Amino acid sequence: MWDSARKVIHFKKFTKFEFWPSLIYTFKWLLLAITIGFLIGTASAFFLFALSWATEYRNEHHFLIALLPIGGFIIGWVYYKYGASVVKGNNQLLEEFYNPLNTIPIRMAPLVLFGTIATHLFGGSAGREGTAIQMGGSIADQFTKWLKMGPIDRKAIITLGVAAGFASVFGTPLAGAVFALEWLIVGRVRYESILPAFLGAYMADYACADFWHAHHTPYEVPFVPDLNLANLLWIIPAGISFGLAARLFSKSTQLWTEVFKKISYAPFRPLVGGLIIALLVFLIGSTRYIGLGVPVISEAFDQQVPWYDFLAKIGFTSLTLGAGFKGGEVTPLFYTGATLGNMLSGFIPLPMALLAGMGFVGVFSGATNTPLSCTLMGIELFGSESGVYIGLACVVAYLFSGHSGIYGSQVIGSPKHISLDHNKGKRMGKLE
Helix, strand or coil: CHHHHHHHHHHHHHHHHHHHHHHHHHHHHHHHHHHHHHHHHHHHHHHHHHHHHHHHHHHHCHHHHHHHHHHHHHHHHHHHHHCCCCCCCHHHHHHHHHCCCCCCCCCHHHHHHHHHHHHHHHCCCCCCHHHHHHHHHHHHHHHHHHCCCCHHHHHHHHHHHHHHHHHHHHCCHHHHHHHHHHCCEECCCCHHHHHHHHHHHHHHHHHHHHHCCCCCCCCCCCCCCCCCHHHHHHHHHHHHHHHHHHHHHHHHHHHHHHHHHCCCCCCHHHHHHHHHHHHHHHHHCCCCCCCCCHHHHHHHCCCCCCCCHHHHHHHHHHHHHHCCCCCCCHHHHHHHHHHHHHHHCCCCCCCHHHHHHHHHHHHHHHHHCCHHHHHHHHHHHHCHHHHHHHHHHHHHHHHHCCCCCCCCCCEECCCCCCCCCCCCCCCCCECC
8 A cells, every 4th residue: 555655656756847847848949949940940941952053153254263262351340240159150159059158159150151142152162051050049049039048948959950961051950969069069969958949850851851852962882791700900091081181171161260460450351362373273274172172072882083082172172261251161171081982992991981971970080089970971962881981081080180170269178098198188177
């Protein structure tokens, strides 16, 4: 009898203090995710359509590349005049998450959209992830002001926005959700916002891909060999190469940023950078290393590409972003990794497409310090058969990229492996 009474009491306590609060929490974030996710997915769809138009128009009118310095000056002047409060981009989202002070201005969304489209229209080398994340974060954060949410809910809202932006622009909802939880603190995953992140990612992906029918480039790894000891060992040098390439990418961007900071008038920085890039394009006689580079990424999966492609893309992209042009780093990281994997297929006895896929997400993992989300992205894009190869490549790349990355405001929660001294690992410090 007493056992039965205790069970009834425990059930009532569970119902009152866990079940009903969890149910209310779920429906609250479901409603918010449907609303915010749809808005962000719609914004991403518009961005992808505009980006596709800009790329096609530039490919048909190569004279626009000669206007890159002018385009750069316009981008720089617009941000100098109207974008001082949002110029930090992705790092501003991270800083607001760590130390909430002010609502992220909604102007971040249209400014980064304009800057990225202009960068691609005139021939800069940049990506699209940064734009999607910034649009997602700024759109989502407006709801904290409108609904008068507290700091805890605000962190969840920002996480939802980042997940929604990432998922919708790449068509990878699982990776988008985990990325938003993983990128905040290196070495840790913040589970308290896991429901908003997953709901927002799926809703935004649905809005972008299914409702608005925005196009995502398909990639294929047609053959995955059995995982034996020899193949397992070959993953290690490949992963090390991807990690070192990620570090080179990050350090190159930081270097060019510091170089261009020596130009005191900010709008002149992308003007000078644009002039250098335009001259390089005309000197080499090829547009292979500007824009997103999606055709070259696709090539890397089924045909041999020049061994130096990954180095050239690092050079063009780091120069573009360091000079102050707008856009993300992730698609150029995909390009770097896929072409590096393609080159490694001449030395490592694994299929070319598999190595390209491993590099595609491996370099991304090392540069963003997000091995879990990159593994999921690889599985979503290339299939579960390649999952072990993808996962090990991402983890090794993450390890060998060191305590650096493309997000300078990322906080390091723990060293990348236990043999590192905690001070050398910069526990709770920031990236190099």
